[in-house]
Structure formats: C-alpha cells, structure tokens
Amino acid sequence: MTVPAPDPQAVRSLNLDELGRLGLPVPPDQFPLVWEPGDTVELRPTAEIEARAAVLHLVLARCFGMPPEVGMSWLLGSHLVEMVTPPEWQFVMGSRGDHRSFVLHHDAVFALAWVLGLSRHLDPTSPSDDRLMEQLPHLPAGETFAAWRSRTLAAPRDAAEVAAVLDFYYCLDWGYLEAEREGLRLPGLIDSNAIGQRRWALEWAVVFRGPFHDAPAGWEEIDLST
Known part of the structure; x- marks a missing residue:
C-alpha cells in the first residue's frame, strides 16, 4: 500500500541522535536525504520480497x-529460477x-525477514535474530x-x-565505515559489511515515488556508493 513518506528531516534528526548515542561518527550536514518532502512510499509486493x-x-x-543439483532442483520445484x-x-x-x-x-536475508515481519528486531549492534533460520x-x-x-x-x-529504518541504515553505513577508517570501537557485535548488507536489502525493498526517484532498481543495481 502506498502511503505518504514521513518528514525526511524529522526522521534524519532522530536517526543522527541515535548514531550519536551509539558513539558513531555523524554524517556531514550535506549528507543527502533518502527522500524528499511530499514523496510517497510503498514496499515491493510481498511475494517478491x-x-x-x-x-x-x-x-x-x-x-x-x-x-x-540440489539447489537447481529446489529452484525448479519452487518456480523461482526467473528470480x-x-x-x-x-x-x-x-x-x-x-x-x-x-x-x-546472511544479513541481507535478516533485513528482508524483518521487513516481512518474520524477525523481531533489526538492531544494528546485534547479529541476526536467533530464530531466523x-x-x-x-x-x-x-x-x-x-x-x-x-x-x-x-x-x-x-x-x-521501513523507510525510517532505511534512513537509519543509510546513516549507519556511513558511520560504521568512518569508524572503521578511524580505528574507533564499534558499538556492537557486527561490522560495516553486515550494516551494508542490511542497507542493501532495505534499499531494494522500499519504493519511493516522487519527482526525483527513478523506477525501482533490480537487486544487482542497488547503488551503495553514497
């Protein structure tokens, strides 16, 4: 279901406060917003996720x-080859x-499971939910x-x-990479690789509609360079 996206500035302010609480570097003032005021947001179809x-x-x-051969058999039996x-x-x-x-x-799967309501948390300081498998x-x-x-x-x-959590992981991705570059202590048990994978999944799962958004990208087309 398509809904109005939350106020991006308000979401960003809360997320930057949380980065500070975690002791992570905070992105600069010019760090881009994920969406603009007036945009709408929806998730990809549940079956696709x-x-x-x-x-x-x-x-x-x-x-x-x-x-x-077992993998191929499962894909064929599940009609997922095209995916x-x-x-x-x-x-x-x-x-x-x-x-x-x-x-x-593994952490991308964890994030998708959270989007689907199958995992209880997406805590950036913790490994995946022990019930994930x-x-x-x-x-x-x-x-x-x-x-x-x-x-x-x-x-x-x-x-x-999910959009608000995506913005959080967008900021976390920057903060974790900067912390590792500076040799700072990370706030939990996972590193920037796990954070990046979770962000990848969230970026793919969330679809924004507005004048500055392209059509939804394929899994391999998600850009994590920013």
Whole structure:
C-alpha cells in the first residue's frame, strides 16, 4: 500500500541522535536525504520480497555445502529460477564468483525477514535474530517456496516505518565505515559489511515515488556508493 513518506528531516534528526548515542561518527550536514518532502512510499509486493529472501537463503546454502543439483532442483520445484540474478546463477550452478560476498548475504536475508515481519528486531549492534533460520524455507527437508509461504504467513511492516529504518541504515553505513577508517570501537557485535548488507536489502525493498526517484532498481543495481 502506498502511503505518504514521513518528514525526511524529522526522521534524519532522530536517526543522527541515535548514531550519536551509539558513539558513531555523524554524517556531514550535506549528507543527502533518502527522500524528499511530499514523496510517497510503498514496499515491493510481498511475494517478491519473499522470493528474494528465499533465493538468497538458497545461495547461502550453496555457500555451506549444498550440491548444485540440489539447489537447481529446489529452484525448479519452487518456480523461482526467473528470480535468480545472473551472478547468483553462476554461483549456484557453478560456484563461480566471490564466495565471501555471497556469505555476507546472511544479513541481507535478516533485513528482508524483518521487513516481512518474520524477525523481531533489526538492531544494528546485534547479529541476526536467533530464530531466523526457523523462519526461512527448510531446504534440507525440501520445503518448497509455496509451502514456506503457507507456513510463515508474512505480515509486512508499515512502509513508512521501513523507510525510517532505511534512513537509519543509510546513516549507519556511513558511520560504521568512518569508524572503521578511524580505528574507533564499534558499538556492537557486527561490522560495516553486515550494516551494508542490511542497507542493501532495505534499499531494494522500499519504493519511493516522487519527482526525483527513478523506477525501482533490480537487486544487482542497488547503488551503495553514497
């Protein structure tokens, strides 16, 4: 459902206060806003978010020893082949690509699970919810995508809430990278790689509408350079 985006300045002010509370560097005054006053916001369709989480979960399973033929069989049985990006396909089918970068997707899955209402928190100082694996498709048992969706019954969060958390992670991404560059102590148990993965998932899941927004980008097209 499309709703008015919250006041971006008010959201940014609260998020910068939280960065300060965490002891992280705060972005400069010219740090861009994620959206503008008057924009609207919505989440991608629930089935699309669920499919992205399931595909990333499968990619992680391949990282930890699932044979390629089992992965392919699951994708076919779940009718998700078309949801796999070219880099993911090369990795799932032939183990080609940066194994470490795919392992990091665990935190992207965590963020998507939070958007879907399947995880209780998205605390930037903590690792993923200890119930996360229970909330994802049970691949060893061959649970299909359709069976998983029936079991979990996702209840996506409010789009305005997710937008505010996206802005928080946008600022956190800058703060964590700057803290690591300066050799500062991080506030919790995760590093900038995990923060970046969570931001990636949130950037993909949230769709803003307004004069300065392009059409929603594909998973591999999300720009985290800013």
